Amino acid sequence: MTAKDDETPSLSIALTGSGGAGVITAGNMLLEAAAKAGCYGLFARSSGPQIRGGEAAAMVRLAKEPVAAPGDVFDILIAIDWHNIDRFAVELPLSTESLVIADPSQGELPEVIAASGARIAELPLKDLAKTVAKGRPNMIALGVVAGLIGLPDEVADEVMARALKKRGDEALAASRDAFALGVEAAGTMSFDGPDLWTRAATRERWIINGNEAAGLGAVRGGVRFVAAYPITPATDLLEWMALNLQRLGGALVQAEDELASINMIIGASYGGTPALTATSGPGLALMSESLGLAVASEVPVVVVDVMRGGPSTGIPTKSEQSDLNIALFGLHGDAPHLVLAPTSVSDCVFTTQWAVTLAEALQSPAIVLSDQLLGQTRAIVDRPTDIAFVSQRVTADAGAGEVRRYALAGGGVSPMAIPGAPGAQYTADGLEHDERGLPSSRAGDHVTQLDKRAAKLDGFDYGNHWAEIEGDGRRAVVAWGSSTGAVREALARLGSRGHEFRLVSPRLLAPAQPARWTEALEGVERALVVELNHSAQFYRYLKGYCDPPCPVDVYHRPGPLPLRVGELVAEIEKWSRS
């Protein structure tokens, strides 16, 4: 499909094949080459439930402008084989303008593909690969795509050389030959896509996924201790931390379960080291009791929840925004804490760094709600700005006389003694306590400590970072987390049709900010919440806790399929006429 006038010029390309076919490798190389040629873009993968191998799809979207959501339909689908295509065809929407390239040796065109009405081009990928010594069909497929979209040859060559450096000259030569065969074959096909290669990058660009970005944000914020238990789709964040913390004088410990990991980071933070864990919904559920301990004992910790489909084991490899309720309300007792959500892959850096800063400054646990879409999508982005936050943990000076660990003065933030400081010893406690930290069940102590812990969060000035607010329409669309990208692009498309909307995407979800919501929605007649969950969790939170000054509606549906721009354009248009 060529871009319509009101659409962000972009190309969506899918490569599919069974395990070992190398489509993920080819997809990554395509993204890297496009980045070198000055493009923005995204790379997402879909894999089968098999532990290793199994069918896979590499889904790439390339554009002149930054994009944060998958395209509506794929312009090109190239299949090395059709293994289990029925399972993930729903993730590969095609139109009559799509070009599907299939290897006739892999059997008949699957019904689900034929039904799309897409143009079909046959190419004997397997047989062609045999004509090259050690040639592989995935490199031919990459060549075909490069040829069709006009990817400059030199960038493809540079990326192949870098990717195959370790495999030796023979492997590189085979890949180059196979790639060239693909480019040649593309010359026999007709494809009309936008020219994406005219703009050279003026700013430094990165390729990063949300999990790496959250890790980078965490270490920028000062995190040097991580304890964690493996869980999809957060594991790659942890693996990034394990490797990279070592370079910074930090470390990661693999815990026996999430009950241990949350307690280990509370212990480390109590000892003075900013600490973090990352998990997904099931792990967050296990951590809930001890998050309450961090609230009561006022120990800063950060938990990144890379959300997946739930409840229970749910759909571990697919995205959903359905842990909002447990993040907001999962703690027992009155337990105020911070909940934040990054608004894009690249914003995972900023929001996680900010979360660490806030947790430290407010001596509070912070939950960062990322999700599988943000966490595991590799994106080409402008280098995320490095913010130098000034807030930090307030510690008690040694020898300063009697230290009241939970003193009421100071707006609720009381100096925290770090073990080793002489004369400031205290016992941190999950029991209700008095100002000195001594266990107390007195009504007065309970009220004053509850007030203290609420006041420090409510009284803090979160500044403009609390939300991204764009546009000035009388109608507003409210999105949070990974939904923001698709909504932003949908509003841009509607904007070019003359419909102006305001976008409000909050980073700070809790504590609730009713005054800021009133300001953000000032002059707005009606607002629409867009989110990826079954029970409209944010919509209900907004209405119940944030006092929006206008009527609010909602468009929501569960995962596992991501929100698509075209879908949102249609829904928002329909809503705007209501």
Next chain:
Amino acid sequence: MTSSPAPIPGLTARDYKSEVKPVWCPGCGDFSVLSAITKALAELKLPPEKVSVISGIGCSSRMPAYMNSYGFHGVHGRAVALATGLKLSRPDLTVLVTGGDGDGFSIGGNHFLHACRRNVDMTYIVMDNQVYGMTKGQPSPTTEPDWDSALSPGGTGLRPFHPLVIALASGANFIARGFSGDPNGTARLIVDAIRTPGFSFVEVLSPCVTFREDQRGWKKIVRPAPVDPTEDIGRAARRLMTDDGFNLGILYTGKRKPYQLRLDAVEEEPAALETQFVV
């Protein structure tokens, strides 16, 4: 201890006690364990601010508040995990974990296994009274099968858990048993436990005079183990498997290297990590 601070002369057991009055019942064995711990710290002359006592929930888990060290009274069952995070990030501190049999072996059982296996340099003191005292008398994993209670009328019918055998099988580096009625002997065990690198496990028989009045008789049953401490894990296993639960002393002491992360090797600033992302 691998990294003890310089001892301070002139410290006595009293210097390690806080002014807070324990919630324990008169006659509770835990009073003597508090004495034993503070005597041990005085013997080691560790500065109180360099000691952290970590606990979960239960009668004996109230320990940190009664001490003049740093402390953390966390949630039920997670004390060794809390302590692990502290010790791994602050190897300069002396970390003790105190708690009971329910906290350590039931709700915290998995952490006990993995703390033994991980072998972080800390000392875990379990005051075993074979009952949940704080919740007013329910059977714990170490309670006899026929002990009658309102929650398990007629007894649980379950075989008691053998903490020392589990500790040995899971990799603890130092295993000892003390008795609250012998605070000086227990203090000596705790001194050795703290001095031995790695995860040290000290079970202290500490009678519950309120819900297990029969345990008043323990003082007549306990005896010094008739054998010397062994470094031979096979011998220790045979000894513990035939143990009746009343032999006191060091029953196993190993030489396994403690697990410790390296958090002091600062090499680069976060900006140095950015090159991996640059197009």
